[in-house]
Amino acid sequence: MTDIHLKGTARTDNKLWSNDEFEAAIQAVGAERYHDKHPFHKLLHGGKLKKSQVAAWALNRYCYQSAVPRKDAALVSRTFDRELRREWMHRVLEHDGYENDDGGIERWLILTDALGLDRDYVQSMRGALPATRFAVEAYVTFVREQPLTIAVASSLTELFAPKIHKERISGMLEGYDFIDDRVMAYFKQRLVQAPRDADFALKYIKEHAATRAEQEACVDAVRFKCNVLWVQLDALHHAYVNGNVPPGAWRPEDLGP
Amino acid sequence: MTDIHLKGTARTDNKLWSNDEFEAAIQAVGAERYHDKHPFHKLLHGGKLKKSQVAAWALNRYCYQSAVPRKDAALVSRTFDRELRREWMHRVLEHDGYENDDGGIERWLILTDALGLDRDYVQSMRGALPATRFAVEAYVTFVREQPLTIAVASSLTELFAPKIHKERISGMLEGYDFIDDRVMAYFKQRLVQAPRDADFALKYIKEHAATRAEQEACVDAVRFKCNVLWVQLDALHHAYVNGNVPPGAWRPEDLGP
Numbered sequence: 020m021t022d023i024h025l026k027g028t029a030r031t032d033n034k035l036w037s038n039d040e041f042e043a044a045i046q047a048v049g050a051e052r053y054h055d056k057h058p059f060h061k062l063l064h065g066g067k068l069k070k071s072q073v074a075a076w077a078l079n080r081y082c083y084q085s086a087v088p089r090k091d092a093a094l095v096s097r098t099f100d101r102e103l104r105r106e107w108m109h110r111v112l113e114h115d116g117y118e119n120d121d122g123g124i125e126r127w128l129i130l131t132d133a134l135g136l137d138r139d140y141v142q143s144m145r146g147a148l149p150a151t152r153f154a155v156e157a158y159v160t161f162v163r164e165q166p167l168t169i170a171v172a173s174s175l176t177e178l179f180a181p182k183i184h185k186e187r188i189s190g191m192l193e194g195y196d197f198i199d200d201r202v203m204a205y206f207k208q209r210l211v212q213a214p215r216d217a218d219f220a221l222k223y224i225k226e227h228a229a230t231r232a233e234q235e236a237c238v239d240a241v242r243f244k245c246n247v248l249w250v251q252l253d254a255l256h257h258a259y260v261n262g263n264v265p266p267g268a269w270r271p272e273d274l275g276p
Numbered sequence: 277m278t279d280i281h282l283k284g285t286a287r288t289d290n291k292l293w294s295n296d297e298f299e300a301a302i303q304a305v306g307a308e309r310y311h312d313k314h315p316f317h318k319l320l321h322g323g324k325l326k327k328s329q330v331a332a333w334a335l336n337r338y339c340y341q342s343a344v345p346r347k348d349a350a351l352v353s354r355t356f357d358r359e360l361r362r363e364w365m366h367r368v369l370e371h372d373g374y375e376n377d378d379g380g381i382e383r384w385l386i387l388t389d390a391l392g393l394d395r396d397y398v399q400s401m402r403g404a405l406p407a408t409r410f411a412v413e414a415y416v417t418f419v420r421e422q423p424l425t426i427a428v429a430s431s432l433t434e435l436f437a438p439k440i441h442k443e444r445i446s447g448m449l450e451g452y453d454f455i456d457d458r459v460m461a462y463f464k465q466r467l468v469q470a471p472r473d474a475d476f477a478l479k480y481i482k483e484h485a486a487t488r489a490e491q492e493a494c495v496d497a498v499r500f501k502c503n504v505l506w507v508q509l510d511a512l513h514h515a516y517v518n519g520n521v522p523p524g525a526w527r528p529e530d531l532g533p
Contacts, residue, residue: 088361092353095368096346096420101381104345104372108365111352115361124358163353 036234038225044234045172045221048241049179054248055186059256064186066194068260071271073195074134075259077127078269079151079251081141084127084205086155088114093163094170106219113212126205133202146269150254158247165240168227172237173244175224177217184209293491295482301491302429302478305498306436311505312443316513321443323451325517328528330452331391332516334384335526336408336508338398341384341462343412345371350420351427363476370469383462390459403526407511415504422497425484429494430501432481434474441467 036044054060062068063076091110098104116122131141140146162170184206191198228234258264264274293301311317319325320333348367355361373379388398397403419427441463448455485491515521521531 085356085358088358089353089356092349092361092365096349096353096416099342099346101342101345101372104349104368105374105379108349108368108372108374111361111365115358115365117362117365122362159353 033231035231041225041228041234041237042221044238045175045178045241048238048245049176052242052245052249053176053179053183054245054252055179055183057249057252057256059252059260060183062260064190064194066190068195069273070134070195070197071273072259073191073197074131074136074271075269076255077131077134078136078141079147079255081124081127081131082144082147082151082155083158083251084114085124085142085144086159087123090159090162093159094167097163097170098167103223110216113208123205123208126208129204130202133197133199140269145267148251148254148258148265148268151251154247154250154254158244161240161243166233166236168224168233169236169240171220171227172224172240174220175217175237175241176244176248177213178221180213180217181210184213290488292488298482298485298491298494299478301495302432302435302498305495305502306433309499309502309506310433310436310440311502311509312436312440314506314509314513316509316517317440319517321447321451323447325452326530327391327452327454328530329516330448330454331388331393331528332526333512334388334391335393335398336404336512338381338384338388339401339404339408339412340415340508341371342381342399342401343416344380347416347419350416351424354420354427355424360480367473370465380462380465383465386461387459390454390456397526402524405508405511405515405522405525408508411504411507411511415501418497418500423490423493425481425490426493426497428477428484429481429497431477432474432494432498433501433505434470435478437470437474438467441470 059076063073068076088111091107091114095104095107095111098107112120112122114123116125128138128141132138144152158173161173165173188203188206188210192200192203224234224237228237258268259271259274262274264270316333320330325333345368348364348371352361352364352368355364369377369379371380373382385395385398389395401409415430418430422430445460445463445467449457449460481491481494485494515525516528516531519531521527
């Protein structure tokens with residue numbers, strides 16, 4: 020198989036991929052550009068960041084976490100397929116919580132609390148980087164507007180997530196004295212949920228992408244989603260590692276004037 | 277209070293209504309045009325319809341039931357307010373079901389089964405009246421596009437629903453030998469859920485409608501929603517009581533050629 024490293028929608032033939040070829044093309048996107056390869060993540064997981072830099076990451080990443088139920092509800096709102104809605108709905112519940120479960124967003128706020136950030140300030144998203152907000156809302160819009168199968172495919176960075184979460188949990192627990200088991204609860208929960216969600220979405224797109232063009236659009240959706248994640252780390256790196264904090268964004272005291 | 281019978285958005289002053297005036301204006305819409313006043317409902321609840329006419333009602337009403345989770349997920353997908361999402365989400369779950377609960381749509385299909393309709397045909401919506409489909413999708417679009425408070429307000433026909441459901445349960449159980457307790461399960465469940473949902477939505481709009489114009493837009497939203505319901509019964513009445521079934525719509529055998 021030579022055509023899985025295609026850029027964009029260029030293609031060498033129109034033959035439908037087998038399920039294995041289709042899955043390999045998606046996996047190849049992860050190998051090429053999932054954000055575990057970003058220098059900021061290497062610093063984060065390697066214990067190389069100051070507390071304020073980890074806080075900047077958590078503050079910005081809150082925007083992403085809190086957008087997840089909106090994008091998943093957008094997908095639910097678009098489909099006439101009750102079984103798909105029933106399956107997808109639990110993603111919303113995982114993040115927003117349901118009944119006695121406080122949900123993943125609340126678990127994220129335990130992390131931002133531990134990093135010394137004011138909860139109202141985090142939730143206001145006023146201090147987040149504009150690039151973060153744009154990337155996150157681009158994702159919500161993508162899921163709201165793209166054909167359903169392509170929208171489902173954009174979730175498939177979850178295929179690559181358990182590895183990064185494992186590295187993150189061990190690396191951050193080891194590297195930072197301000198991180199403990201309790202504040203890593205969000206990621207521990209995702210170790211269980213992400214593989215189940217990814218399996219469903221992968222099966223769904225294999226069943227529903229009926230042409231090679233649709234298959235390639237699914238692979239592009241995973242590329243798009245990797246870009247959503249990468250842009251967030253680029254913006255963090257530029258602002259909080261290289262010291263170019265844009266006007267209005269959160270400015271930790273130890274960053275200097 | 278003399279201005280609660282305003283038509284459309286005409287108004288005599290710009291003063292913010294008190295909560296009681298606001299609620300009275302909404303209740304007045306129900307008194308004027310909720311679909312319990314429609315001649316078709318009087319026939320339905322009075323045991324005056326043939327089985328095939330009840331079936332036509334259930335077949336068409338399926339379109340409405342099955343659109344409810346889409347319109348509620350659309351609302352959830354639009355709000356940054358996690359508490360509102362958590363509260364609204366249970367509406368989606370009530371209709372689609374969750375875990376061991378099959379949900380309200382499944383309960384509706386027990387009714388259409390009992391009326392002798394093929395389940396796949398019902399779910400395909402191919403035999404529904406076009407006017408039904410248009411009205412229902414207008415509702416989904418309204419909730420997707422209107423300002424959030426107005427979208428919330430459009431659910432408030434639920435204030436008037438328990439009365440109609442009680443009449444429907446007793447009237448239909450009494451009036452038709454093809455209706456029993458089991459097939460009325462949908463409505464029995466709604467007797468519990470609708471008041472809770474309506475209380476929340478009413479409280480929400482009282483808190484969030486900050487100008488008289490917004491309050492009146494909320495009242496208009498309830499009018500709009502009444503129209504969505506009324507149009508469906510007009511179409512049923514024209515097609516299946518007066519005998520003008522449009523091309524492509526379900527044609528019961530006893531209707532004649």
